[in-house]
Amino acid sequence: MMANPPEGGDEDDPDAETDGGLRAYTVRLELVDEPGELLRALAPIADNGGNLLSIHHERGNITPRGHIPVEVDLECPPDRFDDVVEGLRGAGVNVIQAGAEHYGEEVNVVLVGHLVETDLSNTLSRIEDEADAVVLDLSLAAPEGTDGISSARARLAIDSGRSSEALAAIRSIGTDKDLTVVEPLLGGDA
Amino acid sequence: MKLAILGAGDVGRSVADLAAEYDHDVVALADSMSATVDPSGIAVADALERKVGDEALGTSDPEDVFETEYDVLVEATPTTLGDAEPGFSHVKRALEADRHVVLANKGPVAERYEELRALEADSAGSIRFEATVGGAIPVLSTIEDCTPQAVTAVRGVLNGTANFILTRMAAEGLDYEHVLAEAQDLGVAEADPTFDVDGTDAALKFVILANVLGDGGFSLEDATVEGIQSIPGSALDLAAEDGRTIRLIGEATREGIRVGPRLVPENGALAVTGTRNIVQIETRNAGSLHSSGRGAGGPETATAVLSDVGRLPPL
Numbered sequence A: 001m002m003a004n005p006p007e008g009g010d011e012d013d014p015d016a017e018t019d020g021g022l023r024a025y026t027v028r029l030e031l032v033d034e035p036g037e038l039l040r041a042l043a044p045i046a047d048n049g050g051n052l053l054s055i056h057h058e059r060g061n062i063t064p065r066g067h068i069p070v071e072v073d074l075e076c077p078p079d080r081f082d083d084v085v086e087g088l089r090g091a092g093v094n095v096i097q098a099g100a101e102h103y104g105e106e107v108n109v110v111l112v113g114h115l116v117e118t119d120l121s122n123t124l125s126r127i128e129d130e131a132d133a134v135v136l137d138l139s140l141a142a143p144e145g146t147d148g149i150s151s152a153r154a155r156l157a158i159d160s161g162r163s164s165e166a167l168a169a170i171r172s173i174g175t176d177k178d179l180t181v182v183e184p185l186l187g188g189d190a
Numbered sequence B: 001m002k003l004a005i006l007g008a009g010d011v012g013r014s015v016a017d018l019a020a021e022y023d024h025d026v027v028a029l030a031d032s033m034s035a036t037v038d039p040s041g042i043a044v045a046d047a048l049e050r051k052v053g054d055e056a057l058g059t060s061d062p063e064d065v066f067e068t069e070y071d072v073l074v075e076a077t078p079t080t081l082g083d084a085e086p087g088f089s090h091v092k093r094a095l096e097a098d099r100h101v102v103l104a105n106k107g108p109v110a111e112r113y114e115e116l117r118a119l120e121a122d123s124a125g126s127i128r129f130e131a132t133v134g135g136a137i138p139v140l141s142t143i144e145d146c147t148p149q150a151v152t153a154v155r156g157v158l159n160g161t162a163n164f165i166l167t168r169m170a171a172e173g174l175d176y177e178h179v180l181a182e183a184q185d186l187g188v189a190e191a192d193p194t195f196d197v198d199g200t201d202a203a204l205k206f207v208i209l210a211n212v213l214g215d216g217g218f219s220l221e222d223a224t225v226e227g228i229q230s231i232p233g234s235a236l237d238l239a240a241e242d243g244r245t246i247r248l249i250g251e252a253t254r255e256g257i258r259v260g261p262r263l264v265p266e267n268g269a270l271a272v273t274g275t276r277n278i279v280q281i282e283t284r285n286a287g288s289l290h291s292s293g294r295g296a297g298g299p300e301t302a303t304a305v306l307s308d309v310g311r312l313p314p315l
Helices: A037-047 A078-090 A120-130 A163-176 B010-022 B044-052 B062-067 B087-096 B106-111 B113-121 B140-146 B160-172 B176-185 B200-214 B233-241 B298-311
Strands: A023-031 A051-057 A068-076 A094-098 A105-113 A133-141 A150-158 A180-184 B002-006 B025-030 B035-037 B072-075 B100-103 B151-157 B223-225 B244-252 B257-265 B276-283 B288-294
Touching (some): A023 A037, A037 A078, A068 A078, A105 A163, A105 B257, A120 A163, A150 A163, A163 A180, B002 B010, B002 B062, B010 B025, B035 B062, B087 B100, B087 B106, B100 B106, B100 B298, B106 B113, B140 B200, B140 B288, B160 B244, B200 B223, B200 B257
Parallel strands (some): A180 B257, B002 B072
Antiparallel strands (some): A023 A068, A105 A150, B025 B035
């Protein structure tokens, strides 16, 4: 472990930053569904001294505006991060979240019910729209087959301080579609 | 103190059984059919033996309890909703006779809190009801010590049956129906588990907590309540993928009451296992306090009743 390279960007500790060191950042983009779009979007990152760590391309998950959300983990010296974001924007890429500033809170919800029959994809679009949340990932379990009761866990990004409103909106979507919404317990150190 | 005990279920019988340990005398014990009354102290062991053997508790009428000389009426009849009768009238009669009342029956405190407090204000007696929330766990006395004004919210698990079912579902990957049947075999769930699994029992306790925090204003119909019947094993599996689990959690604040299945960290304080209960008391100046323990059971709940008796002022 002695040979651990210094660019092991430490996400857990935002203060872990050494002189000339690198830090990891997450950038969330929305891309138009066209060939070559992803490659075009990534070029400004390297051009501005950023190093790509991973790309999470959620093809199956279209945003309400019809775009494809892409989550990019990268590392760069802290003083270059603004240039990376500027570079992306300059290239006409839609940056919806950069670094920690917009992410705010991440919450999980579990939905239970006839998820497939009630149009899961519409449910998720409504969550993004009405709860003003971004679906980061989704797991589905349908042990009874798609006609039966299934469960889904969605990890959502919500603006800081807006969790209660977002969860209330998800609750009312659940009521509309006769789904049980298992919310996280907010408040207190559960 | 001289105790008159109404209700000879698990809690009433245990109060009678343990009273001597706490230096109290039992002068009456009644169920809905009959009573045994003796101003110099009833023979507790004999009465309990008759009750367990399905014989009449005694030769007196339950009405006679109110005619005898007692200091504290222990109201341990079954919880009823709505008008909370006959429990409410029992409390009323005792307070109007300037006696103390200690309740294990949740009905009157959840459904008719303001009326109870009004009766208490006109009486030389006081009411206490630690046993109605969290069995053996000192919840209300902790809030009283913190002073209710300094408590901003109370959250937690206050139904052992629902918690047992969710724990087993998560651990064994079994479905609700299967685990419920197992819980009934083990005696953890009653033959009719409706109030435990649909959240009503937990909701009554959180209504009581909201009444204490807000000095009244709430009854069961003000609570937003959801049960655990619709939670499949797969939902618990998905929660576990992210280090979480699902528990039937209640929340009481001055704004209201909410009970329902919620995601909590799998290794967090609120994710107690089995029939265990826990409360988290959120305070204005001292962060959160957690108490956990046995939330039900005859002797456990009886200790809460007898601690309340010990806190009463002399009449």
